[in-house]
Amino acid sequence: MAFYLLKLLVIVPLIALLAWGCLKLAQRMQGRIGAGPAARSVRVVETVMLSSGLKLAVIAFHGREILVSVSRSGLTRLAEAPLRIETEPPE
Structure with missing residues (x-):
């Protein structure tokens, strides 16, 4: 019985560590995997959670920024604007 408990105390954390490492x-x-980030034409710029079931997202697509609302029922396009030039924040 003691040998079984010893094996259990060693193997269970080992399996948990292996699963964590795989994730x-x-x-x-x-x-x-697949196309690199430079080859993607769609990019999520920013998301804001408004409530538990509603989120706003800004999506960059072919030189445009599209504001969409994301809910359980789907996506709704709210606005569209030219793509802003992104600059690095000063250090």
Whole structure:
């Protein structure tokens, strides 16, 4: 019985650590699979949560910024504007 508990105390944390490592590796590799970020034509610029079921998102697409509302029922386009030139914040 003691040997069984000892094995259990060693194997369960080992399996948990292995699962955590696999998730972190998948997260790091997700951006590298398929087309790189430079080849993407759609990019989420910013999101703001308004309530538990409603979010606003700014999406950059072919030189335009599109403001959409995201809810459980779907997406609704609210506004569209020319793409802003993004500059690095001063350090």
